[in-house]
Amino acid sequence: MTILDVILILFRRWPIVLAVTALGGLVGYVYESTQPEVFLAEGRVLIGPSLTGEASIVEITDSLARGTLQQTLAEVVTGSEVRAAADAQVPRTSAYVVTSLVIPEANAVRISIQGDDPGRAEELGAAVIAEVEISFEASYPIYDVVLLAEPTSPEQPQSPNPELGLVVGAAIGGMLVAMGLLFAQDPDLPVSSPGMSET
Secondary structure, eight states, X not given: OOHHHHHHHHHHTHHHHHHXXXXXXXXXXXXXXXXXXXXXXXXXXXXXXXXXXXXXXHHHHHXXXXXXXXXXXXXXXXXXXXXXXXXXXXOOSSOOEEEEEEEGGGTEEEEEEEESOHHHHHHHHHHHHXXXXXXXXXXXXXXXXEEEEEEEOOSSOSBOOHHHHHHHHHHHHHHHHHHHHHHHSOTTSOOOOTTSOOO
């Protein structure tokens, strides 16, 4: 079966292809519209030399260059001790997701908090950063955790995104109907062009 055969099969069944694609888009739009709102608050912290710690510039620079401290800091952010201490400071009724991402070129870590209330997400982010500073600096006294950007959350939720659901649903619907039509077509049978009569 050639590419031309595939195009001809789908062209002949274009009403079915269009209908299933539209149905998939509608289902995706409705599904995404019914999902709960999720807000994302993000902040950034930087690892720098402590003003009171005793360490050489060479030692500090070498440690930061290896990137091990950034990864350790990222693990501290999502650790159970930090999370428990932050949770105790910010009471809420729903679960919030805390994640971290290392930014090697900046010796920094991005902290993200997802939840159903933007204000609570920002408060939890601030509490997490405060606990991270205490925990990390206690283990590594020659370094300081410096706040680069306080956790902030946009007014619009990260999700749901009905428009994205529409596009994804339509794409999945179109792909499934195309595959179904192609599998239903016997590949050994010749496919005539639109100008040829079928017998």
